């Protein structure tokens with residue numbers, strides 16, 4: 001937390017969910033959401049609002065509070081309610097400069113759609129998988145986006161925007177029991193509560209690991225093995241579209257989706 | 265003669281000033297948190313605690329104990345008689361003779377104090393403590409001469425003005441140190457604070473040969489958790505700090521200090537004194553925290569300790585081995601204080617160093633420190649056919665497996681112990697997946713919330729089943745179950761089982777003839793006492809008896825028994841991993857090597873891990889359970905070694921039952 005990074009007037013909303021430990025299945029602070037809170041605390045400790053849509057009594061929320069939050073705002077709604085309408089309604093009114101989410105939730109639908117849906121509803125640009133907010137100047141943020149194998153892409157994005165926070169972001173600080181148990185859980189009934197009909201019709205089962213093709217590396221030296229393990233997989237059949245009219249590029253994407261049967 | 269009126273005045277003034285200083289000191293202690301003590305019975309018990317319990321500890325150093333008896337005894341006696349003879353002017357020749365003898369006694373004692381101070385070992389503090397023997401001598405000599413006329417040995421007015429002036433000066437010096445200094449923070453403060461500390465000790469169970477080693481639970485609903493400022497300590501903890509005589513016995517025993525980590529228990533206690541009284545450590549005249557300069561630390565009763573007075577690294581260096589507490593002649597509780605301050609750092613600040621936060625998160629999410637799936641706790645025993653409490657509901661013995669279940673090396677110990685239990689036909693069962701980490705590490709890392717949560721869930725799991733004893737191979741779990749869980753039982757309930765360490769239990773089995781063992785055929789063997797078995801629970805004998813049963817003559821290390829040195833694995837020290845100049849485990853292995861041992865027997869998986877982590881060549885490390893399992897003669901009817909009687913077939917089962 002460099003003080004020069006703190007922005008007195010910046011307002012950040014970090015959206016947090018109830019996570020799930022992969023081993024024990026126990027509720028916890030979700031790893032990516034906790035990174036979002038950490039990022040918020042580092043950027044704007046005063047202007048950070050941590051937001052959750054759901055059950056105000058979920059104990060796991062306290063684990064976020066233990067990072068040093070005075071309060072967590074909760075849009076109270078039922079178990080089967082869709083979080084997007086409630087959150088977008090609230091965020092539409094509170095108008096933060098930056099909305100941070102995890103990439104995908106650790107439980108529930110875990111579709112990874114939250115950032116996109118919010119961006120659509122709020123009319124804000126969406127940046128996925130950011131690793132760091134480097135600085136903010138003139139109403140624009142300099143971001144680092146996490147790419148596979150430790151690569152980063154520098155982006156400049158105008159405020160306000162929605163960003164999902166990647167695991168590559170700074171690890172969240174330790175959650176302390178004292179502040180966690182004393183933080184205020186400010187619950188208010190969500191203004192809109194939309195039952196998630198689709199999810200209600202689903203049944204949940206633990207995912208099974210899919211078999212993975214073994215990558216046989218015929219490497220003679222350690223250096224070769226290292227290269228094989230870290231090299232970018234060269235996907236074939238890819239096509240780079242660049243510097244063409246937007247409609248032409250969009251058409252190419254559309255055709256591909258059609259061809260792959262993603263849309264019909 | 266001039267002294268006739270001057271002496272009473274001087275004595276009265278010194279007494280008044282001393283009392284004023286004491287009242288001031290008492291107000292400093294009272295700034296601490298309230299804690300109930302039994303006031304009168306504490307005061308009544310004080311002389312006995314001093315003469316018996318404290319003397320018992322001091323007695324380990326014969327020179328010092330004799331010296332102290334003479335000096336302190338002589339002084340107290342002289343003081344009483346001085347009041348009678350010189351203040352109240354009781355004219356009785358025999359009284360004066362008694363005073364003279366008391367002063368001689370004190371003088372002789374003081375001579376020995378003087379001698380020790382000629383070439384003091386590094387653990388002793390210098391500074392004002394170097395002045396003390398001279399002050400003692402001055403006090404004794406001046407009053408001796410001043411009393412001679414009253415005893416009729418010298419004529420009144422002997423020596424005239426000059427002698428009177430010299431005597432008065434000597435008396436002022438002597439009383440200045442011994443009375444004034446007692447109240448105003450001089451070396452003699454220890455007599456005043458020490459006696460009250462004995463009376464109002466936070467662990468009165470320690471007196472009369474008892475033991476009290478379990479940490480006290482944190483009230484999790486309090487407005488602040490743990491100790492941030494000196495005034496957050498209980499008042500009698502503050503009083504305890506003031507009792508320190510800076511003898512440095514703790515320093516000499518501390519493994520972290522020896523390893524060059526930034527911890528010195530003596531300095532820590534003195535820093536607490538600086539904190540409670542306010543000021544800086546510039547006057548501290550002993551060994552520093554290794555690597556940290558003396559004179560820079562400042563504190564006050566209401567200042568955050570870890571901001572300027574004590575570095576957090578100092579607190580996190582401690583292995584909670586209790587060697588300092590065991591050694592302290594003033595019965596000061598260093599470990600309580602250290603853990604109290606850690607609690608603040610963890611529970612309020614979220615500042616557990618290095619792997620601390622990760623381990624605590626894992627304990628919260630998976631009930632084990634490494635984040636393994638809690639459903640895989642029984643995987644180690646897939647081939648062992650263990651009975652699980654959930655199925656059998658009842659057994660004589662509950663085998664507490666501990667987190668060793670997840671570690672391949674520890675699993676060898678567990679398997680060996682199971683083999684022994686089976687050979688002795690013990691009726692035992694395990695909790696299986698219902699068992700959780702005992703909470704030991706969480707508690708020593710200051711996270712009492714997680715400790716309490718684990719303990720309560722373990723208690724709930726155990727309460728469903730019937731058993732008479734818990735046996736475990738892990739001394740840390742042993743300590744928690746035996747000494748710390750009782751505080752966390754639901755209102756009105758108490759543990760109704762006995763908790764045993766596996767060495768105690770196997771020793772019983774062997775004594776009862778339930779096991780037949782062959783002689784150990786190997787080289788020299790030494791034994792390493794685990795802190796949580798020895799100092800925490802007083803079990804020094806069973807492991808040794810058991811090794812003797814195996815035909816092993818233990819080549820004892822110099823630091824063994826209650827003076828055993830920690831392996832470096834306790835108190836979460838491997839997790840917080842504060843750097844030093846050496847590793848504690850390496851130092852311990854060097855001590856093992858000195859005995860010429862080819863094998864070191866231990867009774868703790870943590871010690872095993874630490875000692876096996878030392879690079880080869882080194883002694884082999886084996887748990888006693890492994891040694892016993894290797895020596896088992898299976899199939900035969902057991903032969904009791906002691907009487908050589910052939911037990912009847914199936915008798916082993918009965919014997920095993922008998923002792924349960």
Ligand code: SF4
Nearest residue numbers: 518582583585586588
């Ligand atoms: S408990 Fe052990 S490591 Fe901690 S201060 Fe005391 S002697 Fe040193």
Ligand code: SF4
Nearest residue numbers: 508509511512514592
């Ligand atoms: S704490 Fe105890 S052992 Fe250590 S110096 Fe003080 S009196 Fe001696």
